[in-house]
Amino acid sequence: xxxxxxxxxxxxxxxxxxxxxxxxxxxxxxxxxxxxxxxxxxxxxxxxxxxxxxxxxxxxxxxxxxxxxxxxxxxxxxxxxxxxxxxxxxxxxxxxxxxxxxxxxxxxxx
Amino acid sequence: xxxxxxxxxxxxxxxxxxxxxxxxxxxxxxxxxxxxxxxxxxxxxxxxxxxxxxxxxxxxxxxxxxxxxxxxxxxxxxxxxxxxxxxxxxxxxxxxxxxxxxxxxxxxxxxxxxx
Numbered sequence: 001x002x003x004x005x006x007x008x009x010x011x012x013x014x015x016x017x018x019x020x021x022x023x024x025x026x027x028x029x030x031x032x033x034x035x036x037x038x039x040x041x042x043x044x045x046x047x048x049x050x051x052x053x054x055x056x057x058x059x060x061x062x063x064x065x066x067x068x069x070x071x072x073x074x075x076x077x078x079x080x081x082x083x084x085x086x087x088x089x090x091x092x093x094x095x096x097x098x099x100x101x102x103x104x105x106x107x108x109x110x
Numbered sequence: 111x112x113x114x115x116x117x118x119x120x121x122x123x124x125x126x127x128x129x130x131x132x133x134x135x136x137x138x139x140x141x142x143x144x145x146x147x148x149x150x151x152x153x154x155x156x157x158x159x160x161x162x163x164x165x166x167x168x169x170x171x172x173x174x175x176x177x178x179x180x181x182x183x184x185x186x187x188x189x190x191x192x193x194x195x196x197x198x199x200x201x202x203x204x205x206x207x208x209x210x211x212x213x214x215x216x217x218x219x220x221x222x223x224x225x
Contacts, residue, residue, distance in 0.1 A: 043114075043202075044216045045216070087152065097168065098153070098155070098214065099169075100153040100154070
């Protein structure tokens with residue numbers, strides 16, 4: 001699976017949009033971009049995934065560049081409960097073996 | 111719908127002891143796996159299974175054993191616990207659908223300390 005690069009930490013004011021970047025320059029054609037988050041030391045929680053089109057669900061939006069070498073997870077109105085470590089993962093469609101990096105620690109503040 | 115259930119949540123072992131971490135899912139998922147997470151690190155895959163009777167090694171399998179006799183259960187056995195196995199263990203499950211991406215569901219974790 002392709003590797004990803006994420007900033008180690010980011011801050012965001014509550015109510016503002018949080019934009020979390022991810023670089024995955026070696027992604028191959030059959031690999032998806034997945035985003036998970038981990039709040040405190042709970043089990044990782046699925047957020048969203050995409051192949052090449054932008055995706056949106058009730059939690060977030062995923063913007064993938066046309067060359068697929070990078071993506072951005074957008075939390076449109078961040079709340080304190082969104083404080084977590086966010087993992088960007090590249091994997092095939094089965095996603096049977098996820099490779100977690102160290103992620104981005106998002107701190108949402110008042 | 112309980113999702114992915116792990117037991118126990120906390121356990122302290124002495125070096126050399128053996129134990130089994132239990133994992134059960136009620137979503138009829140074919141795929142199940144075990145990860146470990148050390149402080150400040152991402153999750154690392156220990157073992158996984160794509161169906162009953164089928165298991166395979168992940169990134170860090172040494173010192174662990176698994177079996178999959180039913181679709182629902184995927185226990186992780188520590189054969190002879192070592193302090194290096196002190197970690198948080200997560201079980202995960204999902205369908206095997208290669209078409210449009212997949213969602214993996216994680217349990218809440220089992221905190222293991224080996225002294």
